[in-house]
Amino acid sequence: MxxxxxxxxxxxxxxxxxxxxxxxxxxxxxxxxxxxxxxxxxxxxxxxxxxxxxxxxxxxxxxxxxxxxxxxxxxxxxxxxxxxxxxxxxxxxxxxxNHPFECLLCAKSTDCELQRMVWEFGINTQRFDGERSHHEIDKSSGALKRDPNKCIMCRRCETMCNEVQTVGALTAFGRGFSTVVSPAESMPVANSNCVYCGQCISVCPTAALTGVGYIHETWRALFDPKKTVVVQVAPAVRVAIGEEFGLPVGQDVTGRLVAGLRHLGFNAIFDTTFGADLTIIEEGKEIIERLESNQKLPILTSCCPGWINFLNYHFPNLNYMVSSCKSPQQMTGAITKTYYAEKMGINPEDIIVVSVMPCIAKKYEAALPGEETYGIRDVDYVITTRELAKMFKEGSVDLRHIQDEDFDNPLGKSSGAGVIFGGSGGVLEAALRTVYEKMTGNELKDVNFTAIRGMNGIREAEIKIGEREIKVAVISGLGNTRKVLEKIESGEAYYDIIEIMACPGGCVNGGGQPYAEEREEIIKMRIQGLYEIDRTKQVRKSHNNPAIQELYQSFLGEAGSQKAHEILHIHGLMVDKKKVVEEADFKIFNV
Ligand code: SF4
Ligand code: SF4
Ligand code: SF4
CATH class of the missing domain: 3.10.20.740 (Ubiquitin-like (UB roll))
Incomplete structure (x- = not known):
């Protein structure tokens, strides 16, 4: 001492x-x-x-x-x-x-650490007034927005991107007064190797890094009488958006969220957890086939587009291990524009699907080539949890004082398994609940796979399914992902199933979630909130969700059927970023 x-x-x-x-x-x-x-x-x-x-x-x-x-x-x-x-x-x-004084118009106003500190220091005049640097704002990716004019060179983003996520997309560039943190050679983000995990946004103290916003697009769609505007809500949103209204961290506000969305004027309010259940049916089938044939193992989950981007740049040789399932967001969009459209007699071209996501990679994903069904995009606009909170405030919705309402059918029913997708470990746990029963034919009495829960970035377990011991891993954070994939490549480690999420802790910690100071504690509480919803659900296994059963009986046929593949799977993952960028249908909007 x-x-x-x-x-x-x-x-x-x-x-x-x-x-x-x-x-x-x-x-x-x-x-x-x-x-x-x-x-x-x-x-x-x-x-x-x-x-x-x-x-x-x-x-x-x-x-x-x-x-x-x-x-x-x-x-x-x-x-x-x-x-x-x-x-x-x-x-x-x-x-x-050297900072633009535009707090009134800034996306991060009231959440900005610099603004707060200036206020706390009682600074109310501008003592040093001189030349300021001017840089182009970069929204080229449609997902991550860079405004170098607001950068204070704290280098938090670099540390996150390079050391925690090991992506290496950001570096200090230039000399003296014109130095900025940017992708190498100051190239647009869209041409860089950024994977859109959004973690740099979460640590940036100012609005130098934010998400590209789609609030105005969403309002415009809502006011278009010719369109049926459908919204879907990701699991992680329901345990975080309450924070924007002063509600306790981790509190489940699902019913209030639905009521608020209906108040804004959405025609149908669906739950992405329905898409999560659907993912489990399709991915579960792939898992069982690969375990039985002992081929293409480990199977790697595919629901996090940040992780999939990382794989495509850094480990393209392991592409064959990834499940071909679209993400729950894309599945929900695809089923809305096929099954729901058919059921309701609506031309799918007249449906706009808006997703509320904790994530900016989902903005990028929605615009990717291949993320469409029968020539129609699965998802039109992606707004983050933070953006929805702003829409609520603008549209006179106060989540503290609104009565619960239910999601609409048929894409509004979900199991507890679908809900836990929002935290690291949830996808694997949900898959195991279904795979166990399908492989053994026995009922799984205790659905809680506590061995794979927790906050560590790499968690492993051996799970007995019938006669077989399967080795599983849960990874969150891309630096952790790199460590494990390198071991798999060198033959040092072996697994049967791996769940991978780009954000440490999973989607509850996505780059579009409410900003949080005590971040690690808050992530834990949001995850607990999801497990609590799961615990109290009547249906806790995806294959027991009656709405999913009905979807297969009346529309898709069997899990893994040709129709299911056409609508719910994506084949041939993109490696060539430049090609992806050229072909993508980014809707860039000024916010
Ligand atoms: S979004 Fe992720 S990959 Fe892209 S610059 Fe930020 S931390 Fe790096
Ligand atoms: S975290 Fe934000 S303010 Fe800090 S260096 Fe990065 S972009 Fe600039
Ligand atoms: S972990 Fe979730 S929030 Fe983070 S990039 Fe992946 S899908 Fe998005």
Whole structure:
């Protein structure tokens, strides 16, 4: 232990502790802007670039950044001297001197860490007014929006993209005043190797990185009397959107969400968890076929487009292992424009499907070539949880004071298995509930596969199905995915089934979810919220969902039938990004 004093208070801390962490132990909160630590995700951004956390250290001439300075025996630290406070303020004033003052119009207004800090510091005049840098805004991908004019060079995004996700899509580019964080050579995001996991958005303190918005497109569709506008809601949205209205973290607001969507004027409100159940029927069939033939193992799940993009760039040789199932979003869209359209006698071209997703990769996915059925796009617009919260506020929906309503049929019924898709481990657990019963012919009494639940980025288990022990893994986060896939490639590891999600913790932590400060704790609570919904559902296995049974009986035939393949599967995953970008039908919109 090392003995130091902070603002005259003695404190003993372990060797290697930073001044910032030592101060926290005695409840002295030193402000930080560029610094960010997410322990469970192995994320640490400690570049000390903003200098907002500087402190005085006795015997040291220059002020020290608290986030990156380790303590030493006898250190005497002052965190609130006149010199410290005026230096912090000046550093912040210099940061904003090169920042556009457009808070009223900014997508991140009220959620911006820079805005909040300026307010907390009581800065209300612009002391340093001079030349500002001007950069093009990049919305080329239709998913990730870059506004380098709002970048404060904190490098949080780089750390996330390069070290946690190991994608390597972002780097500092340029010199001096014109330096920005961008894809290599300042190329448009659409031409880069970005996989649209959206994790950089979640850590960016300003609106330099956000999602491309589709709110205006959605309103326009809703006000078009010639269109039937159908909305689907992903599982992770229902345990997160309440946060935007001050409701407890992880609270299930499914019924209120449905009521709110009906109030906005959607003609039919469907549940993506229905698509999740459908995924399990189709993917379950693939799993059983591959286990029985011992071929193309491990089977890798395909419902996360961020992960699929990563696979296509970094491990294209393992493409053959991926399930050919479309994601639940795309399945729900495809069934809406075929089965539902036929049932209701509506021309599928007159249906607009809007998805509410926790994710920006889903925006990209919806526009991809191949994500269509009989020549019609499965999904037209994707809005995030944050965007829907804004639409609710604009459309006078207050989730605190609205009565529950039910989803519409026939795509509104789901099992608990479909609901847990929203958290890491849920897809595999849902698949096991069905695969077990289909393979053994026996009823699965305890549906809770607790061995694969939890927060670790890599989880493994051996599950007995009949006479067979199958080895499964659940991975979330792309750095973790890389580690496991490299072991599979080298023959060091073997599995039968692997669930992979690009976002650490799964979709509950998607790049389109409400911003969260205590992020890791919040992810846990959102996942718990999903398990609680599952626990109280009457139907907890996808194959027991009566709406799914009816769909097969009256429309699709057998699981894996030719018709099911035409509508619900995608073949030949794209590797050539440039080709994907050229062919994609991105709907770029100004928000
Ligand atoms: S969306 Fe993901 S892959 Fe793309 S730049 Fe951000 S962190 Fe990197
Ligand atoms: S884009 Fe955002 S996270 Fe990245 S360096 Fe700029 S301000 Fe920081
Ligand atoms: S884990 Fe979920 S939210 Fe994250 S990229 Fe994948 S599908 Fe989107």
């Amino acid at each position: 090392i003995n130091i004093s902070i603002d005259g208070k003695p404190v003993s801390v372990q060797e290697g502790t930073t001044i910032l962490d030592a101060a926290k132990q005695i409840h002295i909160d030193i402000p930080t802007l560029c610094y960010l630590k997410l322990e469970k995700m192995n994320y640490l951004n400690q570049v000390a670039s903003c200098r907002v956390c500087v402190v005085e250290v006795e015997g040291r001439r220059n002020l020290a950044p608290a986030c990156a300075t380790p303590v030493h025996e006898g250190m005497k630290i002052i965190t609130n001297s006149r010199r410290v406070l005026s230096s912090r303020r000046k550093n912040l004033e210099l940061i904003i001197s």
